[in-house]
Amino acid sequence: MWELAVRSLEVSAILLLAALGELIGQRSGVLNVGIEGLMLFGGTVAFMVTQATEQFPLGFAAALATGALLGGAHAFFSITLRGDQVVSGMGLWVLSFGLTTFLGSPYAGPLGLGRIGGLAGLPPFFLFGVLLVAAVWFLLFRTGPGLAIRSAGENPAAALAAGIPVAAIRYVCVVTGGVLGALAGAVYTLSYNPVWNYNFIMGWGFVSLALVFFSMWNPWILLAGASLFGLMWQLSLSPELVLPGILSRYVWRTLPFAITIPILVVISTPWFRARWGLAKPEALGQPDT
Amino acid sequence: MRLGRHEVVLEPRPAPPAGYAVLTAAVAILAALALASALFLSADASPAAAYRAIFSYAFLNPHGLAATVQRSIYLLFCTYAFLVPFRAGLWNIGLPGQVYAGGLAAFAVPLLVWREPTGAPSPALVIGLMVAAAAVAGATTGGIAGILRARFQVNEILVTMMLNSILFWVVAYMVKEGGPFMGATAEGESFTLPAPLRPPLWWGVPFTAVVALGAAALLDLLFARAALGYRIRAFGASPAAARYGGISPAAISLLVFLIGGALAGVAGYHTFAAIPGVHKIPGNYGYYGDLGFYGMISALIARGSALGAIPIAVLFGGLSLGARFAQGALRLPFGVDYALLGLLMMTFIGSHVLHAFRVVWRRRGTAVADAAPTGAPGT
Numbered sequence: 001m002w003e004l005a006v007r008s009l010e011v012s013a014i015l016l017l018a019a020l021g022e023l024i025g026q027r028s029g030v031l032n033v034g035i036e037g038l039m040l041f042g043g044t045v046a047f048m049v050t051q052a053t054e055q056f057p058l059g060f061a062a063a064l065a066t067g068a069l070l071g072g073a074h075a076f077f078s079i080t081l082r083g084d085q086v087v088s089g090m091g092l093w094v095l096s097f098g099l100t101t102f103l104g105s106p107y108a109g110p111l112g113l114g115r116i117g118g119l120a121g122l123p124p125f126f127l128f129g130v131l132l133v134a135a136v137w138f139l140l141f142r143t144g145p146g147l148a149i150r151s152a153g154e155n156p157a158a159a160l161a162a163g164i165p166v167a168a169i170r171y172v173c174v175v176t177g178g179v180l181g182a183l184a185g186a187v188y189t190l191s192y193n194p195v196w197n198y199n200f201i202m203g204w205g206f207v208s209l210a211l212v213f214f215s216m217w218n219p220w221i222l223l224a225g226a227s228l229f230g231l232m233w234q235l236s237l238s239p240e241l242v243l244p245g246i247l248s249r250y251v252w253r254t255l256p257f258a259i260t261i262p263i264l265v266v267i268s269t270p271w272f273r274a275r276w277g278l279a280k281p282e283a284l285g286q287p288d289t
Numbered sequence: 290m291r292l293g294r295h296e297v298v299l300e301p302r303p304a305p306p307a308g309y310a311v312l313t314a315a316v317a318i319l320a321a322l323a324l325a326s327a328l329f330l331s332a333d334a335s336p337a338a339a340y341r342a343i344f345s346y347a348f349l350n351p352h353g354l355a356a357t358v359q360r361s362i363y364l365l366f367c368t369y370a371f372l373v374p375f376r377a378g379l380w381n382i383g384l385p386g387q388v389y390a391g392g393l394a395a396f397a398v399p400l401l402v403w404r405e406p407t408g409a410p411s412p413a414l415v416i417g418l419m420v421a422a423a424a425v426a427g428a429t430t431g432g433i434a435g436i437l438r439a440r441f442q443v444n445e446i447l448v449t450m451m452l453n454s455i456l457f458w459v460v461a462y463m464v465k466e467g468g469p470f471m472g473a474t475a476e477g478e479s480f481t482l483p484a485p486l487r488p489p490l491w492w493g494v495p496f497t498a499v500v501a502l503g504a505a506a507l508l509d510l511l512f513a514r515a516a517l518g519y520r521i522r523a524f525g526a527s528p529a530a531a532r533y534g535g536i537s538p539a540a541i542s543l544l545v546f547l548i549g550g551a552l553a554g555v556a557g558y559h560t561f562a563a564i565p566g567v568h569k570i571p572g573n574y575g576y577y578g579d580l581g582f583y584g585m586i587s588a589l590i591a592r593g594s595a596l597g598a599i600p601i602a603v604l605f606g607g608l609s610l611g612a613r614f615a616q617g618a619l620r621l622p623f624g625v626d627y628a629l630l631g632l633l634m635m636t637f638i639g640s641h642v643l644h645a646f647r648v649v650w651r652r653r654g655t656a657v658a659d660a661a662p663t664g665a666p667g668t
Contacts, residue, residue, distance in 0.1 A: 033446055077638065077642075081299055081642055081646065083638075083641070083642065083645075086380065086446075087638065087641065088638065090380065090382070090446075090634075091634045091635060091637070091638040094582060094585070094586065094630060094631055094634040095631040095632070095634050095635045096631065097582075097627065097630075097631060098624075098627040098628050098629065098630040098631020098632065098634070099628055099631040099632070101623070101624035101627035101628060101631075102328060102622055102623070102624040102625060102627060102628035102631075103622075103628075104624075105622040105623035105624050106622050108623075198623070198624060198627075199579070202454065203450055203451070203453070203454045206446070206447055206450040206451070209446075209447060210447050210451075213444070213447075248462050248466065248468070250458045250459070250461040250462035250465070250466075250468075251458070251459075251462055253458040253461075254454070254455040254458045254459060257451040257452075257454040257455045258451070258455055260447070260451050261433075261437070261443075261448055261451050261452075264437075264443045264444070264447060264448065265437055265441055265443055268437075268441040268442050268443045269441055
């Protein structure tokens with residue numbers, strides 16, 4: 001049971017990091033539907049570099065740089081060129097899916113290094129994620145720069161008139177989102193499951209995106225959502241812990257995805273939107289004037 | 290971007306010049322092929338040898354050419370499945386899931402109605418039922434995303450992606466580890482279709498080819514001439530304006546996903562039940578599902594034209610097959626076909642920028658007149 005809890009916190013950490021990056025970007029008004037691509041590219045580069053150098057820090061550093069580059073590309077297309085953010089995000093995902101399949105395949109298989117140790121028995125990345133949640137919440141809701149980020153996402157024209165550099169703020173937020181997405185991928189390939197396989201992330205990037213919508217753009221709710229999903233994921237991998245012998249293991253694997261859909265429906269109902277829908281950044285997906 | 294006293298800006302093109310769509314499509318494809326040379330070089334293979342291997346296998350070798358035709362049919366159905374919702378501004382990235390649903394439904398039919406020794410009911414009827422079941426199952430899977438979008442504005446990208454994962458595991462359940470569709474002799478794949486239920490071939494091609502070409506003509510006619518096509522396009526161009534014009538957003542969202550899903554379901558029927566030498570859901574069905582994303586890119590590059598997508602789908606069908614062949618022949622790393630998919634997506638976005646914007650170079654301070662702010666009096 002303890003092992004299950006630790007593993008599920010690791011899943012939560014990966015989803016949390018990726019989703020937190022997306023939350024920051026969306027708060028500034030930029031939607032990135034290509035988180036899956038960030039995670040695939042970050043995870044693959046981290047795996048390649050770590051296997052070649054046998055140094056975890058180098059692998060993580062390479063992932064962060066990759067994420068900054070991809071985030072920068074998305075920012076350039078959606079902020080500077082004012083392109084359609086969904087087109088760019090989808091492009092990011094398919095590009096990463098295709099290229100990482102080719103780039104990673106010579107490295108397919110286990111990493112072959114020791115596992116990254118825990119802190120007091122807990123996965124270090126989850127603790128880092130919790131600290132980051134607190135930091136992001138404080139930044140967004142208790143500081144001047146945070147107010148500037150939120151105003152860029154709510155009403156860029158008004159923010160611009162108030163002297164807030166909307167484009168620059170959005171760049172910083174989107175690049176940060178790229179870095180965190182790639183870091184999440186690196187945590188997957190270097191710590192959670194250090195065996196590279198093509199398309200290893202299997203939809204977690206889209207789950208992270210769903211978590212951001214679920215969180216109502218609040219980092220603390222995001223933490224709760226990611227924790228629950230992590231537990232659900234790990235249970236779906238070993239259902240015998242709760243319900244031995246019922247249903248095929250393949251049926252259990254559909255569960256985390258099958259539960260996500262009704263949750264998305266509930267948060268999209270008029271009732272829910274009327275009560276809590278105001279949290280959505282008003283200018284999400286729109287270029288600044 | 291500022292350069293001294295001049296600045297370079299991108300201005301939206303109100304109406305791209307005629308023929309520009311073809312030009313940008315060609316540029317995107319050629320640029321992706323050029324970029325792929327870097328991949329071949331990185332794997333110590335000569336790009337010229339790699340392209341020769343890819344193209345000669347895909348389009349000159351008789352086996353390769355036959356496989357290219359089969360794959361092109363599959364990609365064409367996937368292309369339409371993405372294209373129809375996309376004309377309404379919606380993203381159907383549920384192609385793999387709808388393909389799996391179609392494949393499963395097609396294989397359920399013989400299990401339910403076909404009795405081996407008597408050969409009744411007639412094979413033609415069973416084949417017809419298989420196609421219909423595949424279309425209905427694909428439409429149902431797509432329809433889930435459509436109705437949730439229509440009724441609750443749930444993001445269709447997320448729903449279709451979740452359905453992909455769900456259907457992936459449902460197929461695993463059905464064909465592996467003693468699942469209901471598991472083959473008698475082979476572990477990890479479905480039963481093979483009995484010989485009478487394999488569709489007849491004309492010059493090696495099943496009837497699905499005719500369906501695919503006919504669907505292209507019908508779809509283009511729909512969007513060019515029919516009121517429904519106009520409504521879909523209007524909704525895609527501006528949902529708010531379309532609503533004001535009396536077009537029901539809910540009906541359009543649901544309808545495009547039903548049509549798209551049905552087409553992807555038929556793609557599933559074609560690829561698992563109609564291609565000679567396959568006739569089963571193989572253990573690596575995930576590879577075929579993921580190939581469906583080539584449909585997404587060919588619809589994007591064809592800019593929503595179903596007939597225009599035909600040469601593109603044939604090219605991509607050949608490239609993805611030839612790349613697999615070249616992988617073996619030249620000992621390239623796995624995944625050249627997917628890498629090409631990724632590069633195409635990147636160059637498509639580049640060409641999209643060239644298509645939608647023009648680069649303007651002018652002295653600073655002369656910009657304003659043609660870009661009057663909205664809401665200014667008298668405009």
